[in-house]
Amino acid sequence: MSSHILSWIIFAPLIGAAAVLLMPKSKTSWIRWCALLTTLIVFGLTCYALSMFQGSRAGFQMLEKAAWIPQFNVQYLVGTDGISFPMVFLTALISLLACMGSLAHIRVKEGREKEYYFLFLLLETGMMGTFLALDLFLFYIFWEVVLVPMYFLIGIWGGPRREYAAIKFFLYTLAGSLFMLLGILAVYFAASPHTFSMIDLVKMPRDFFFQKIVFLAFFLGFAIKVPIFPFHTWLPDAHVEAPTPISVILAGVLLKMGTYGFLRFSYPLFPEAAVWFQPAMGVLAVIGIVYGGFVALAQTDFKKMVAYSSVSHMGFVLLGLAAMNANGFRGALLQMFNHGTITGGLFLLVGVLYDRAHTRDLNDFGGLGAKMPGYAGILTFFSLASLGLPGLSGFISEFLTLLGSYQYSKVMTATATIGIILAAAYLLYMIQRVLLGQLNPKWTGLTDINWQEVITLAPLMVFILALGIYPNLILDYMIPTLDGLLKILGGAVR
Amino acid sequence: MNTVESLKYFIPELILLVGAFFVFTIDFFVKNKRIVSGLTLLTLTLSLCFVKQPETALPLFYDFFHLDNFAHFFRYFALIAVFITLLLSYSYTPIRNQYEGEFYGLFLFMAFALILVATANNLLMIFLSVEFLSLLSYLLVGFLKNDRKAKEAAIKYLLFGSVCSAIMLYGMSLAYGASGSLELSTIGNTFFFAPFKPLALVAMLFFLVGLGFKISMAPFHMWAPDVYEGAPTPVTAFLSVAPKALGFAILFRIMAVGFLSLGRPPSLILTALSMLTMTLGNITAISQNNMKRFLAYSSIAQAGYILMGLAVLSKLGKESILIYLLAYLFTNLGAFAVAILVEEKTGNEDLAAFSGLSQRSPVTAAMMAVFLLSLAGIPPLAGFIGKYYVFAAALQAKFIMLAVIAAINSVVAAYYYFRIVRLMYLTPASGPVFSAAPKSITVVLCLTLVVVLAMGIFPSFFLDRILS
Amino acid sequence: MDMLSLIIKFGIYGTMALALIAAIAVVTLRNLFHSALCLAAVLIATAMIYAAFHADFLAAAQILLYVGAVMTLIIFAIMLTEQLGSKTIRQTNRQNLAALAGLLVFVVILGRVIFKTPWPVTEKALASKVTVMELGKAFMGPYVFPFEVISIILIAALLGAVVIAKKDR
Amino acid sequence: MIIPLAHILIFSLLLFATGLYGVLVRRNIIGILISIELMLNAANINLIAFSKSTSLSPETGQIFAIFVLAIAATTAAVGLAIVLALYRVRKTVYTDEVHLLKW
C-alpha cells in the first residue's frame, strides 16, 4: 500500500516531460530517446503494478491518500480496481507504441520535437491520472489536463484542417466537461459531509430527482468524449487531422475516458438514475452503432473511415453499459480495451500507408496486396479483428455485449447487429480498395512495411490474438469489480 | 477609535502619502527618472512591509477607515497591483518619454485611493474614495501627450464615470434620507422594514450603477473597451484589475451590509446582470482584433463570473470573489505583461502581432499560453480555482441556471482565448526572433507565472491565507 | 400658520420653480454661455433653498465655490466655442426623444417611490439647527479623516489636471 | 418643516432628471459637464432636506453636501483639463465627433 506505485505511474511522464524541457532544442535524438525511455519506464511500472494487483478483489487497491485542498475536502486520492487497471495498462501500452510511432513517422516540423514530446508526456500524465483518480476533483483536473496537450498536438502537427479540428475537439470536450464540473459540484454539496472522495460518496444515498439531473450533467461530459451519437462530430475531424500517433492515442485511450467515466462515476453515484436512463442510452448506443457503420461505409478517406468505425464500435461499449448486467458490463469493458488495441493498430497502419503514399484516398489505391504483402497481412489482421472475427479479441467483447444487451432488449440487439454486418462491409470494402485488384501504377515505388513499424504493431497483435483466444486473461481482473458495481446498481448478477 | 490612536495602524498608508509627495517634489529636481521610479518602488515595498493583519476589525478614525480582514486583503491586493503595474510601466516607452515622475506619483496616490475604497464603511467614505479612484483613473488614462486615442478615452471615461457617480450619489442621498445615517449598518437595519423596500431597491440599483461602472458590469460596461484601448497599456492592465477588484470589494460590502435584508431580489438582479455581463463580454470578444480591446472584453466577461459570487451573497460567495480576484490579478497582469512586451517589440497592438510567437520567443509564448489557459479556467491553473469557486458558490446556493449559463460562456471564452493560442502556435512566424525582454517585465512575468501555477497546483496555501 | 411662514413657503415654491425653469434652460439653450449663466441661476436658487433649511454655511459655500467653478466653466465655454463659431451647430443629438420618454418613466417611477416611502421624519431633526461652529467642530473632530482625504484628493487631482492640461514640453 | 418633505424631494428629482436629460442629449462636452453639476446639485438638495428632517445627527447631511461640493468642483476641474487636452489634439468638443474608439 505504501509503495506509491500509482503516483509514480502518474507522474513519471511528467518528470520525463520536465527532462525534455530542460534539454537543448537542437539535440533532437536526446529528446526522442528520453521520451521513449519515459514511456518505457511507465510501461514497466505498470507491469510492476500488475504484479501487485489482486485480480480477485472487488474494491479499490493500492490506494494513496493525502489531503490536497483541505478547505474543500479535496484529496489526492488515487487507487485502482478492475475497471481502471485495464485502462491504465492500455494507456501505458498505447503511449509506448505511439511514442515509438512518433520516432518513426511523425512529420515533426523543424525544431519542434521538443514541444512535441513535452506535450506528449504531459498528455500521458493526464490520461493516467484520469484513470487512477478516485477523487472527483482530482479526476476533473486530470480530465482537463488531457485536453490542452491534445489541442496542441492536433493543432501543430496535424493535417491541413488541423486548426479547425483542434479547436473543435477542444471546445466540444470542454463544453461537456464544464457541465460535468457542475455535476461534480452538485454531488459535492449534496453529500454530507461534503466530500469528493468516491470511496465515501458511493456509500451515500441520493435523491432520485437529483440523481437524474446530475446524471445528465455527467452524461454530457462523458457522452461528448465517447462520443455518443449526436455529439460525435468532433471525432472524424480530430482523428483525420491528428498526426498518426496522436490518432492512435485519441482512439486508443481518450475515447475510453468517456465510457470509463460512466462505469466509474455515473453508475455508482446515480444507480437509480442510471436505470432510468437505461433505455435512452441503449437507443443512443444503437443509433451510434448503425449510424457510424453507415457513414463509415460512405467514406473515401481511409482515416475517416476508421474514425467513423470508432463511433460504431464505441456504440457497442455503450450498449454493453446500457444493458446493465454482468455480460454487458464485461463486454463493454473488454470492448474498451480491445477497441483501443485494434483501432490504435488501424490508425498506425493508416499512418504507415500515408507516410509512403501521402494520400489517404481509398479509391486511389488498389492492388497493394502484391506490392506490400507484409502490410497487407497486418492490415487484414487488424481489419478482421475490427469486424469481430472470432479468435480475435473484438469478437469476444462484441459477443458479450450483445449477450448482455439481449437480456435487456431484443430489438436493440437485433438492430445493433446491423452494425456487425456493416463493419464487415466497410472494412472489407476498404481492403478491397486498398489491397486487392490491379496495382495502380502510381504506387509501384512503395516499399513494404519496415521492421520498426512491425515492432510497433506486434504487441497489439499479440494482445488481440491472446485475448481473442483466451479472454479470461483480462476478464479475470475485471469480473469481481464489475459484479460489485452491479450490486450497487441493484441488479442481481445474472 | 480616535485619530491619534488610529495612526499606528495607518503607517503603510502614511508611507504611501509621504512617498507620493516626496516623489512629486524630487521629480522637479532630478533629471534621472530611474531614481524616481526606484523611489516609488521603495515606497511601495516599505508600505507592503508595514502592512499588518488586524486581529479584530479596527474602526480607525471614528470608523471612517474600517480596517478588517476583508479590507486587509485588499490592502495587499492594491499594493501588489500597483507594484506590478509600475514594473510594467517602467519599460513602456511612451510613458518613459514624458512626465514619468508624475505618473509614478499619481500611482502612489492611486494605491492610497484603492486602500480607501477597501476600508470605506459609510456613504461618505464610499463616495469620496470612489471619486478619488475615478479621478485618478481619468487622469492616468489621458496621461499620454498628443495621443488622440488616450484623450478620447479619458474624456469618455470621465463623462461616463461622472454621470454614474452622480446617479450613485442620488441613490446615496435617498438611502441617507430613509435611514437618517451614513452608516451602512444603520441603512441595512432600516431597509429591514417592509415599507422601505421599494426605496431600498431603487437605492441599490443606483449603487449598482455607480459601482457597476467600476467593475464594468453590463450594461454599465460600455466605456471599458474604448477606454482600455485608448489608455497606455500599463494603465489598461491596471484598470482591468485593481479598480475592478476594489469595486467588487465595496459592492460586496454594500450588498452584504446595506441590502442583505432585501432577501432575494438583489440576488436575482445580480444574477441577471452576471449572465448579461459574461455573455456580452464573451460574445463581443470573439471578433476583436486589437489586443487591448480583446482583453477588455475578456475582463468584462471575467467580471461576469465574479458577479456570480456576488449574486449568491453567501460566505462561499465572498470567498469565491476574493479567490477569483486574486487569481485574476496575477493572470491578467501576466497576460498584459506579455501584451506589453509584444507591443514593445513589434510596435503593434493588433492580435496579428502574436502570430508565430512560439517560434519568435518560445518562452513568452508559453507564458502567454499559460495565462490564457488560466483565464479560460483550465486546470491546474489559478483561473480554474477561481472559476471552480464561483461555480461552487452558485451551485451551493442552487443558482443552477446561472451556473449553466456560466459554463456555456466558459466554452465561448475558451474559443476566443484559443484564438491567440492558435496565432502563437499554429500560425507561421511573421517577424524576427525577439531580443531579450526588459528586466522589469521579466520579473513580472516570472512572478505572475509562478503564482498562477502555484495557485492552481497548491491552492490550499493561498486559501489558508485568504480565508483566515 | 402665520403670515411669515406663508410667505416663506411661497417663496420657497417660487424659488423651486425658478430653479427648475433655469435648469431646463441649462439643458435646452443652444448657447453654452447662456446655459452657464442659467446654471448659476439654478445654483443661487438652490443656495436660497439651503438657507431656508437653515444650512447657512452650505448656502454660502455653494455660492462661493460654485461661482468659481461656474466662472471657469463659462470662460472655457467661451474660449472653446468661440473658435468653433456659429450658433447654428446643433447642440443636441438624436436621442433626445428617447431620453425624454425614458425620463418621464423614470420620474413617474421614482416619484411614486418617493411618495410611498414613509420618511422617518423626527422632531429632533426638525428642531435641530446646525451652526457653523458645530460644523467646524465636526470637521476637526470625527470628520477629520474625510477632511484630510478630500484635501489629498484636491491636491492629487489638481496635480494631475495640470500635467494633463500642460502643453507638451 | 416649512413645506412637505415630498415636495422638495420631487423638486430635486425633477432637477436630477433635467440634468440627466442634458447629459443624454447635449452634444457639447462642456454642456454635459454643466448638466452633471445639475445632477450633483439635485443630490445635494436631497441631502440638505434629509439632514433637516430625518437625519439622526443633524450635521451629517450638511457635511456630506460640502464634500460633494468639493468633489464636484474637482471633477469640473479635471474634466476641463481633459477637455482642453482633447481640444488640443482633436479640435472638437462635440461627443459625436469623438469616436475613434469603437467596436
Place this chain on the structure above:
Amino acid sequence: MVTSDQIILVPLLPFIAFAVNLLAGRWLKHRAAWLSVAASTIACFIAIPVCWAVFQGNHFANQGTWLMLGQTPLKFGYVMDPLSSSLLFMVTIVGTLIQIYAMGYMHGDPRYSRFFAYVSLFMSAMLTLSISDNYLLFFMSWEIMGLCSYLLIGFYFEKDSAAKAGFKAFLTTRVGDVGFLIGFLTLFSAIGTLNFSEMNALMANAHHAGAPLHAGLLSLAALLIFCGTIGKSAQFPLHVWLPDAMEGPTPVSALIHAATMVAAGVFLVARSFSLFMIVPNVLPVVTVIGTITAFMAAFIALTQTDIKRILAYSTISQLGYMVTALGLSGLGAGTFHLITHAFFKALLFMAAGSVIHGTHVQDIREMGGLFKKMPHTATTFIIASLALAGIPPLSGFWSKDEILLSAFASGHKIVFMILLLTAFMTAFYMFRLIFLTFFGQPRNLKVHAHESPAVMTAPLWALAFGSIVIGFPGSPFMHHWFQKFMAHMVHHPEYEPSAFVMACSVAAAVCGISLAGVIYLKKIRWAQKTAETFSFLYRLSLNKCYFDELYSRCIVKPFQSLGRFLFGFDARIVDGAVNGTGHATLFISAVKGWIDKYIVDGLVNFTGTLTHFLNSIVKRLQTGFVQNYLLIVFIGILVFLVWELKII
C-alpha cells in the same frame, strides 16, 4: 492407445501448419504444401480411430471453462457423437485428398505457401466445428471458415472479379451469420445453455414432459439459427455468393465450396435438430427454402456454360436437397447426403480443375473431345456425375433416394415431385456438361489439353473410389446402418424403404442422361430451338433468375446511398444543428453569404452562428459615442426599475 482427448490434436495440427506457413512461408517455399498435407494426414490418422470407436457406439466428450457468462461458466469442449464423427471422418479424408491434389494444381503459384496456410486454417476451423460441443465455439470456427473462404476466393486478388467475389461471399454469409448469432443468443436466453448435449437433454425432457419451454422464443431461435444455414449453405435467397466464389482456385472450390464449408450449414441444422424438432412450425420453412433452392439452382445450372459455375449451381441444388431432407425430419437422409455429396462433388470439382489445369479454359463451349486426352480425369468425372445423377449403386443414388423417400413418405407430394424434377434436371445438366466437355469434337483448336500429373489424378481416383462405396453404409445392403446410427442422436421419424421411389429416382436420372446425350451428341440444334421457344425461361435461367441485379438494385445501392446520405447528414445537419442553434434567427438576415461562410463551409467554430450573429449585433452597440453608452445605461436602469417594482 487412442484416448479421446487426442481429438484436440485434430484441429490443432492444421492450425500449427497454418501458423508456420504464414510466418515462415517465405522460407518454406514449396515445402509449405508438405507441411499442410502432413498435418492434415496425421490429423486424419488420429481422427479415424476415434471415429471408428464412435461408429462402434461409443461416445466421447470433454470440456473446460473458457469464459464466465454472468455466473454461468461457458465451457468449451469437444463432443464425439454420431453426427460429429461422421463429419469428422468425411472432412479429414476429403480434406487431405484435396490438399494432395492442390499440391499439383497450385504448383508454381507465387503465393504457394500462403495458399496452404489458408487451407490449413480452414481445415483447422472446419475440424473444430465438427467436434465442437457448443454454439459459441461452433460459431467461432464457422466465422473463421468464412474468413478462409473470403481469403481463398480472393486468392487471385489482382483480378477485380476475384476480389469482389470474396467480398460478396463474406458479406452475404455474414448476413446469415448475424442471424445465427442472435439465434443462439435467443436460445441462450431461453434455455440458459449453449451446449449441444445439454440442449438435447433439455429438449428430450421437454418432449417427454409436454412443452414447458418457451415455444415462441425457441421458434425464433430456430428460425434465426436457420438464417446461418441459409447464408453458409447458400440457400435461397442468399445463394448468390456461391457461384461467384468460383473465382477462387479450384481446390478451394472443391474443399470449401463443395465438400465441407457449405455443408456446415446443413450440419448446423442437424446439430440443432432437437431444437427444430421441438418447434415443428419451423420445419416447413426449412423444407420450402430447401426445395426452392434445389429446384432453382438446378434450373439455372441448365444453361450455364462455365464448368465451375455449373458445378456451383449443382452444389446449391444438392444443398437444397439436404436442407429439404432435414426439413422433412430426415436427419439421417440429410446427413447421409451430406457425406456422399462431399465425396462426389469434391471429385467433380477436382476433375473440373484438372480439366482447367490441362486446357486453361473454363467455358465448356470451347472444350470437347477431351476424353482421349485426359482419360483419368474424364473417367473419374463421369463416375462422380453418375453418382450425382443418382445411378445405382453409386453413393449418390442411396442418399438421394433417402431424401426422396422422406418427401414421399411424409406425404409432401409436391415436394416430392419437385425434387424428382430436380433430379431429372441434375442428370441432364451434368451430362450436358460431360458430353460437351469430353465427347464430340474439340471446338477450340487453340486449346492444347494434356492429362494432369499423378499427384492430381491419384486423389481423383481415391475420391472416385469413395464416391462409389461411401453410399453402402446407408444402403439396404447394410440395413440402413447409417440412418439407424444417426437415430441415436435425436428421436425422429423413420420411413420404410419404397421401391416406387427408387424406381422414380432411377427413371429421372436415366431420362435426364439420355436426353442430354441425344441433344448434345446428336441434335445440337434442338438446344437452340428450345431456347428460342422458351426464351423467357431460357433468359431467366441464363441470367441466374436476375438475383444479382435485384440485390444490386434493392440492397447494395440503397445501402451505399444511405451511407452517403448519412454522411452528408453528418456534415451538414448534425454539425450545423450543433453549431448553429439559431437557424430561426438567421432567416431575417439578408446576408446569405454569411450563413454559407459560417454553416455550410464548416468555418463555424463551435457556438458558431449564434455567437457570431449576436456578436455582430452586440458589437454594433459599441458605437464609440459616449452618450449612446449613457443612454444604454439609462435604459438599463429603467428596465431594472420596472422589473424590480413589479417584483415588489
